[in-house]
């Protein structure tokens with residue numbers, strides 16, 4: 001039997017509704033949750049991510065402060081802008097859309113954000129708190145994956161989870177979150193140095209792909225019945241599309257679907273959850289002020 005397709009869009013709508021209700025309660029107390037979104041340059045993918053975030057904020061009854069800087073903006077200019085937003089009491093969250101142009105240090109920029117406003121959860125203080133299991137903003141994509149698993153009723157307790165990719169924004173935090181006591185998965189984190197990748201992935205009851213390699217997870221890498229979560233978002237050139245490209249995940253969806261128990265599509269799986277979890281983080285940042 002083909003896998004159950006996990007509908008990330010509908011689960012994300014539920015999460016966004018939760019954010020909307022909590023934002024309405026704040027507005028009733030005179031607080032309008034506000035996220036400052038900074039975009040440097042004009043990368044088309046980044047513009048579309050930022051537009052999606054602003055639309056979601058508006059739909060949740062929150063304010064999006066849209067700040068655009070030219071590609072030529074200097075690091076000093078960006079750092080001083082962040083300093084001002086840190087002090088601005090009407091701004092509850094600050095998000096700098098990545099990647100930044102190469103002449104700006106992402107590390108220095110992320111570290112300049114007040115951890116209390118770090119709704120992306122990328123600041124070293126947030127990362128440290130996450131590792132220690134303390135209260136903090138959890139990065140939106142890994143948190144979205146956990147929420148998808150929970151909402152779908154996939155058992156994580158005692159499950160064997162394999163994460164492909166060790167980036168600071170997806171794979172690494174996911175490996176830590178999956179190993180938390182309340183999730184209780186046994187985690188293996190794979191990367192380009194991993195030997196016999198298929199042998200490892202075939203043991204996974206939960207397989208999470210975050211490599212940025214279109215279709216690299218093939219059906220022969222899957223344990224029958226596994227939950228396969230595809231984080232990958234890859235643009236594939238496709239002249240038949242108006243945009244000139246189509247989106248593909250890291251998983252060979254058609255083949256893996258025949259073997260897995262659950263699978264997320266791309267688009268429509270993890271992507272919508274990322275924005276939804278961001279909405280919750282912004283509400284949470286504003287609730288501190290109540």
Ligand code: NAP
Pocket residue numbers: 141164165166167168169170171190191192193194197210211212213216231232233234270271274
């Ligand atoms: P990244 O920084 O490019 O890191 C990719 C990771 O995958 C690295 O750790 C790399 O290993 C590993 N890797 C690459 N090829 C591999 C292979 N053949 N075998 C095993 N490991 C391999 O990736 P990222 O920023 O986490 O993004 C990953 C994907 O998720 C991208 O497609 C991105 O667009 C997508 N993404 C989606 C969302 C969403 O909201 N849905 C959010 C963020 C990212 P090494 O460390 O050894 O190089």
